[in-house]
Amino acid sequence: xxxxxxxxxKTTFVGAVSEISPLRTEAVMTxxxxxxxxxxxxxxxxxxxxxxxxxxxxxxxxxxxxxxGTPGQDRFWFMWDDLVRGAIGAVVLVDTRRxxxxxxxxxxxxxxxxxxxxxxxxxxxxxxxxxxxxxEALQIGPDAPIITTDARHRNETKxxxxxxxxxxxxxxxx
Amino acid sequence: MATPxxxxxxxxxxxxxxPLNRYNFPSSPSSPGYGSMPEQRxxxxxxxxxxxxxxxxxxxxxxxxxxxVRPYAMTGGRTRPRYxxxxxxxxxxxxxPSQLQGQLPEHQRICHLCTEIxxxxxxxxLLSIPLGVARILVADLAEAGLVAIHQPGGDAxxxxxxxxxxxxxxLSGLRNL
Numbered sequence: 001x002x003x004x005x006x007x008x009x010k011t012t013f014v015g016a017v018s019e020i021s022p023l024r025t026e027a028v029m030t031x032x033x034x035x036x037x038x039x040x041x042x043x044x045x046x047x048x049x050x051x052x053x054x055x056x057x058x059x060x061x062x063x064x065x066x067x068x069g070t071p072g073q074d075r076f077w078f079m080w081d082d083l084v085r086g087a088i089g090a091v092v093l094v095d096t097r098r099x100x101x102x103x104x105x106x107x108x109x110x111x112x113x114x115x116x117x118x119x120x121x122x123x124x125x126x127x128x129x130x131x132x133x134x135x136e137a138l139q140i141g142p143d144a145p146i147i148t149t150d151a152r153h154r155n156e157t158k159x160x161x162x163x164x165x166x167x168x169x170x171x172x173x174x
Numbered sequence: 175m176a177t178p179x180x181x182x183x184x185x186x187x188x189x190x191x192x193p194l195n196r197y198n199f200p201s202s203p204s205s206p207g208y209g210s211m212p213e214q215r216x217x218x219x220x221x222x223x224x225x226x227x228x229x230x231x232x233x234x235x236x237x238x239x240x241x242x243v244r245p246y247a248m249t250g251g252r253t254r255p256r257y258x259x260x261x262x263x264x265x266x267x268x269x270x271p272s273q274l275q276g277q278l279p280e281h282q283r284i285c286h287l288c289t290e291i292x293x294x295x296x297x298x299x300l301l302s303i304p305l306g307v308a309r310i311l312v313a314d315l316a317e318a319g320l321v322a323i324h325q326p327g328g329d330a331x332x333x334x335x336x337x338x339x340x341x342x343x344x345l346s347g348l349r350n351l
Contacts, residue, residue, distance in 0.1 A: 023299035025261075027306055049304075054295055059347025066262045066293060086260050086326045088336050088344060114335075158351055165345045172338050 001083050003070040003109070004093035005101025009121045009151035010069035011053045013093060017157040018055020018067060026051050027079060050076045067161075070105070080108060089115035089168040091160050093151060096120055096129045099137055106138060115168040119149040119160045143171075259294050259309045260326050266291045269320035280311055281320070288321055 002010045015022045027050045053069040065088075071079050090109050094102045102118070109116040120127060120134060129137075131146035140146070145163050150156045267288040274282050283301055292300070298308035315321040326336075336344070 023296060025295050025298040025305050025308075028304040052295075052305075054299075056293070056296070057348075057351070059344060059351075063343055063347055064264070064291075064293070065344060065347070066295065068261070068295070082261060086262065086336070088341065158348060162345065162348050165341055165348060168336075169338065169341045169345060172335075172341060 001090040003105040008093045008095045013151035014055040014067045016154050022053040022055045089164045093121045115171045117164045118146040121151045261295050262293050264324040266322050268322050
């Protein structure tokens, strides 16, 4: 999963490393749909479309990695729950100029137990804060890696993914 | 699963009607309201069936060109598949072309697309079908034996998270990119 605040570069990140142009899938949701099959008695429900961009990396003859950019709005937790199942982990993209935007994602992954790495997306190549400063500001424990990245560049995104999988592997081996 | 009366199985009048449902209303007179404006439906209901029957036959595939068809009309009003497909589950068509005759247009499109292996997410994106609908349609096809599904491997004891072997394969795959 690739998470983070609105406009932080999730789709850019996915596009930089995906072998296909990022695709967009949409889920049509109603405010009352959870757990309800028959909507015949639902009055006044509101319909929302949640868009989610994703990409694909073929790693092997029979191994395909999918990268899902989480829907930006925090209220679509149900989509996240769906994605977390079977996920290897999450890259939380952070724009250090808008640090608070990543709080919901960090909280979510801490609560769900999904391994995650914090990737500071350097806009215009700037990394004004060190990873350790960000760790302190985000109150993140020493386990979760914090790295710098540039969501536009394939090598950087690939390296962020490698860090994530290594971290997930370490977490499983503990 | 609560299936609205008359909403299933496929191929009945309700399904045949939906390609021409230009009013953005569900077209099942027998199941009040999976539309968002149930109070406005009754005046339209009597007028619809005749129009739809008249043009139903030649309109196969029309649904994709008509954004006003409510997506869940394709699923007979069902909002959940018979079993839960992962969004990244892989789908691959096993049906012979001759078996696709008479299938719903949406089912046929999925089968054509999945001659090369595709995930549920890709089916949704490439055919512009909402994710939940794609899941239901793929589950239907799997039940009919027309596609094979490869659910992602996972360790049941760890809540479906990938096991160590899989993580190692992913890691080595990424390094070799």
